[in-house]
Amino acid sequence: MNKNLQYLLFGSIFGFVLSRVGASDYNLIFRMFTGEDLKLAYVIITAIITAGIGMAVLKRLGLKGRDGTPITISKKPLIIRKNILGGAIFGLGWAISGACPGTVLAQVGEGKLLGLVTMFGMILGTFFYAFMTERQEK
């Protein structure tokens, strides 16, 4: 299968599952943060454990892809100041919009107009980042 089609398929599954499990539901995100309904916290924890087991299985099998090429695990660098600052800004955005970069895409597909607004905000925020890194370099 064409690579781009495979990415489209994986993305579709991700968006579909996020929507089915309620991760794109404003109320479930809100109630996770108030502690009233921890369904999405359980989803995240289960996902982390499943992914961890899956990666351990891949390592057992020699960390090779389907076509036999070695798999390179992407590792994001630890930059304590940036992880904390970015994490805090992101957390506030998560609280305000009731969405994260993945679930907002599912919201757009579901036809939520305010989700579309959040998505445009994210594009704008990413642009601000590009703009500010440029200024910092000069």
Added chain:
Amino acid sequence: MNVLHFLFVEPWPWWLGGIAIGLLVPLMYYFLNTALGVSTGYGNLVKLFLPHSKLKWLNTATYTKIFNWRFYFIAGMILGGFLSARFSGGALLTAEMGLFTQQVQWPFAGYAAWFLLGGVLLGFGSRVAGGCTSGHSIHGIANLHPSSILSTIFFLLFGTIGVAFIRMLLMGGVS
């Protein structure tokens, strides 16, 4: 219970959603040698609007091609949300957003400004932190990466603080 009804109409139980999302991480490595992650792809969307931008960050190797895998992955996620909503019924378009539009009585422009602000913080914050809930919290923690654990602690901490303030100041303490 009918399996199709369970999968396509009813909301999924937490364990099914968690297992399905978790499996994406090893499967995307196995089939495509790619780390699960969403927020980096928003750079592609910026370039969609500004294809000729001279900003260096938008012309790094990650973004030399707008229609690379990240674009197709994002498009798929929108399609997935669309299919989910179509199968389970509901309005094609809605201006509502759960508790927020129920509890906070603002004109639509006010809602739009609020969610735009949330989006800007998400977009900017995920670039500073180097990832979002999928890349850091799921992919990164599953691989025990310290930067992902640290970022996720602050995602959750400030999400909790933010919602507590929203509830107190905008929703009069109710939920």
